[in-house]
Amino acid sequence: MNIFKNKLLWLAPIVAIILFLIFSIAFYPAFNPKPQDIPIAIVNHDKGTDIQGKNINIGKQLEDKLLNSDKDTVKWIQVDDEDDLKQGMKDQKYFGAAIIEKDFSQHAMSKTQQVVMTAKKEEMQDKVKSGEVPLAQAKQMQQQMAQGGNDNTAKPEQAHFKTIVNQGAGTQASQIVSQVLKGMGDNVNQNISKQGLASLEKQNVEVPAKDIQKLTQPVKVDNQQANKVGDHQAGGNGPFLMFMPVWMGSIVISVLLFFAFRTSNNIAIHHRLIAALGQIVMAVVTALIGAFAYVYFMQEVLGFDFNDANTTALFIALAIMGFVGLILGTMTWLGMKSVPIFFILMFFSMQLVTLPQQMLPEFYQKYIVGWNPFAHYANSLKEILYLDGNIQLDATMWMFIGFMIFGATSTLIAAAIRKHSTKRTEVPS
Numbered sequence: 001m002n003i004f005k006n007k008l009l010w011l012a013p014i015v016a017i018i019l020f021l022i023f024s025i026a027f028y029p030a031f032n033p034k035p036q037d038i039p040i041a042i043v044n045h046d047k048g049t050d051i052q053g054k055n056i057n058i059g060k061q062l063e064d065k066l067l068n069s070d071k072d073t074v075k076w077i078q079v080d081d082e083d084d085l086k087q088g089m090k091d092q093k094y095f096g097a098a099i100i101e102k103d104f105s106q107h108a109m110s111k112t113q114q115v116v117m118t119a120k121k122e123e124m125q126d127k128v129k130s131g132e133v134p135l136a137q138a139k140q141m142q143q144q145m146a147q148g149g150n151d152n153t154a155k156p157e158q159a160h161f162k163t164i165v166n167q168g169a170g171t172q173a174s175q176i177v178s179q180v181l182k183g184m185g186d187n188v189n190q191n192i193s194k195q196g197l198a199s200l201e202k203q204n205v206e207v208p209a210k211d212i213q214k215l216t217q218p219v220k221v222d223n224q225q226a227n228k229v230g231d232h233q234a235g236g237n238g239p240f241l242m243f244m245p246v247w248m249g250s251i252v253i254s255v256l257l258f259f260a261f262r263t264s265n266n267i268a269i270h271h272r273l274i275a276a277l278g279q280i281v282m283a284v285v286t287a288l289i290g291a292f293a294y295v296y297f298m299q300e301v302l303g304f305d306f307n308d309a310n311t312t313a314l315f316i317a318l319a320i321m322g323f324v325g326l327i328l329g330t331m332t333w334l335g336m337k338s339v340p341i342f343f344i345l346m347f348f349s350m351q352l353v354t355l356p357q358q359m360l361p362e363f364y365q366k367y368i369v370g371w372n373p374f375a376h377y378a379n380s381l382k383e384i385l386y387l388d389g390n391i392q393l394d395a396t397m398w399m400f401i402g403f404m405i406f407g408a409t410s411t412l413i414a415a416a417i418r419k420h421s422t423k424r425t426e427v428p429s
Contacts, residue, residue: 022344023347026350027347028361029360030351030354033360035073035359036362037072037074037358038073038075038358039075039358040095040177040181041096041097041098042067042097043080043098043099043100044059044062044078045059045102045104046103046104047105048060049109056109057105058104058192059105066098089169089226090383090388092166092382095166095176096177098161103157104160105159107159107218109192109218110156110157111156112218158218158219159218159220161220161221162221163224164226165178165223167227167386168382169356169386169387172356173356173359185223193217229386230305232305233305233386239353239378239381243353243374244350245294246377247323249320250327251327253287253320255331255336257279257328258332260282261276269416272415273412273415276412276415279411280408280411283321283325283328287317287321287324290320291314292317294316295313295316307384307385312384312385315381316381318391319377319381321403322373322399322400322403324407325403325406325408326406327342327407328407329406329410330342346374352364352375357369376399379396380396380397
């Protein structure tokens with residue numbers, strides 16, 4: 001036969017184009033990921049301070065400026081206390097935080113106030129010596145300044161500004177947040193320094209050389225990390241690395257269980273129901289054995305540092321049970337032709353597992369992430385691996401339970417009502 005007359009020959013380039021287009025769309029979220037509305041908390045304890053009868057609250061000014069910021073990269077969220085902040089970081093609500101101490105304004109302006117008051121006292125002493133101001137009047141003016149909180153007897157202190165990066169919540173997002181918070185700390189120092197120097201210039205006060213550094217660095221920035229990713233924890237990419245093996249394993253398990261039933265040559269209904277129950281039980285047993293073997297192999301042989309290997313393995317086992325329920329329940333009705341669907345679903349979901357939600361295209365954020373099982377799987381696994389999380393009856397777990405129920409119900413119903421041929425079906429080689 002002339003090969004050029006074979007339709008398959010001419011179909012090859014068409015199929016290639018279709019496949020390339022499909023997979024390019026699948027990886028579209030990673031082409032140009034742009035962070036948008038990455039949540040960062042701000043906790044403002046600043047009570048403000050009174051300077052020359054005027055209340056100044058630098059922390060409140062900074063908080064208002066951040067909350068009203070029109071930048072799309074990050075979204076600042078006001079949080080009342082640090083307990084709520086800690087829980088919010090565990091729940092992946094915040095990728096970072098800025099914490100302003102209660103005496104922030106007072107400490108930030110303390111050195112400027114000291115320089116001003118020292119200059120005024122020296123000026124007053126000169127006027128007393130020259131007889132321009134009587135000694136009694138000078139003492140009275142000094143008492144008034146002390147009562148108004150404008151004395152410089154207290155030792156100046158640096159204001160404290162703490163930043164926290166929630167490293168375990170996501171590698172890419174935490175890197176962006178780290179840069180934002182570092183730049184914010186630098187800007188706070190610059191702005192307060194400018195404000196202090198402007199105040200000194202306005203009052204025509206000369207600054208001694210020994211005070212320059214303290215005036216230009218009025219704020220001490222304490223950079224911290226929460227839920228720190230350890231040295232042997234895949235750089236925070238554990239959920240992605242543990243996605244494909246679990247999903248591919250679930251597909252293989254489902255195919256084997258599918259053909260185990262098909263090749264068992266059960267004709268009577270009660271035999272088919274027993275075989276279906278055998279499928280379900282073996283799926284549970286296989287998930288448990290496979291998950292614990294997988295996790296402990298990663299820990300003991302590959303050196304992955306799990307915070308809690310047993311909790312991780314149990315979660316993986318529940319995930320496999322759910323995924324096998326979804327796949328096997330579908331294969332029961334559609335057969336092997338449904339398997340490519342699950343491979344395509346995997347490719348279309350890889351970027352959802354790799355990138356944080358805030359770096360995905362808007363369409364994915366609104367219409368894909370909410371229902372995608374792999375996004376739920378990755379987020380829950382991330383909590384267990386890096387955020388000291390536990391297995392709980394949340395949306396992810398209900399999703400797995402739903403898949404299990406679907407798989408068990410579909411398998412039993414199909415075994416009871418579908419016709420089965422007496423001809424033995426062979427497993428394809």
